[in-house]
Amino acid sequence: MTGTDARTDWDLARVVDELAAAEAGRYDRTPITEEFPGLDLALAYEAQDELIRRKVAAGQTITGVKLGLTSRAKQRRMGIDAPLTGWLTDAMTLPAGAPVPLGELIHPRVEPEIVFVLGEDLAGPGITAARALRSVASVHGGFEIIDSRYRDFRFTLPDVVADNASAARWGSGPVALSPADLDLSLEACLVEVDGEVVDTATGAAVQGHPAEALALAANSLAARGHRLKAGWIVLTGGITDAVFLRPGSTVSVHFSHLGTVTVTGA
Ligand code: OOG
Ligand code: MG
Numbered sequence: 001m002t003g004t005d006a007r008t009d010w011d012l013a014r015v016v017d018e019l020a021a022a023e024a025g026r027y028d029r030t031p032i033t034e035e036f037p038g039l040d041l042a043l044a045y046e047a048q049d050e051l052i053r054r055k056v057a058a059g060q061t062i063t064g065v066k067l068g069l070t071s072r073a074k075q076r077r078m079g080i081d082a083p084l085t086g087w088l089t090d091a092m093t094l095p096a097g098a099p100v101p102l103g104e105l106i107h108p109r110v111e112p113e114i115v116f117v118l119g120e121d122l123a124g125p126g127i128t129a130a131r132a133l134r135s136v137a138s139v140h141g142g143f144e145i146i147d148s149r150y151r152d153f154r155f156t157l158p159d160v161v162a163d164n165a166s167a168a169r170w171g172s173g174p175v176a177l178s179p180a181d182l183d184l185s186l187e188a189c190l191v192e193v194d195g196e197v198v199d200t201a202t203g204a205a206v207q208g209h210p211a212e213a214l215a216l217a218a219n220s221l222a223a224r225g226h227r228l229k230a231g232w233i234v235l236t237g238g239i240t241d242a243v244f245l246r247p248g249s250t251v252s253v254h255f256s257h258l259g260t261v262t263v264t265g266a
Contacts, residue, residue: 065085085221113237143170144170192253
């Protein structure tokens, strides 16, 4: 900062304008909090909601929510030890087997995720993991493509919240199980880049159990006046650290019971 007041023109609308422009123009930028320290967590979630309102006004529909920074691996990498939520829209769904359109993204990274489809509405507060799991219709092995609008994925918690938790694309594999059919804390996943195993973890890495992440989403959304809806997708958060997706490179995620899902950068 220069000590001048040149940047006092920051407000919620400008935060949303700048992040929307970076996403549309496929460029990265410096953390907004460096210019606008007034961007606190509450304002950041307001900006995130406004960003999604604009996508909906432009014709997209909300298909669910994502959690971020629910595992130690992700928290350590990003230097932030608090989970967060973001919104998913239909434009973020990657059809099975479709290559990831790298030209539409800034610097995409892939991470393995356990994905829930909700069979009923789920509204906090007071939702436990056991209660949350009862609202799950099916469990899938999937991946998320994160694409922070901040240079080098460097941000504070309010920055990344305003940026809709770096959400960009997601997809899931062909296997759908009932949550009663497996112990998700023991569900193993192995991440392979171009045939080389780069990481492994189990579902316990996600808050002890991915249903804890689902409960966390229901409770934290309730504090902002939102509820999870029947039919929605919930991405419970990267189980391992994310890996960069490079042109021509293939990332495969193998789950012990939830099958294999493969992503290629094109
Ligand atoms: C923030 C989003 C984190 C996850 O699953 O932990 C996330 C980021 O790492 O850019 O999606
Ligand atoms: Mg994620």
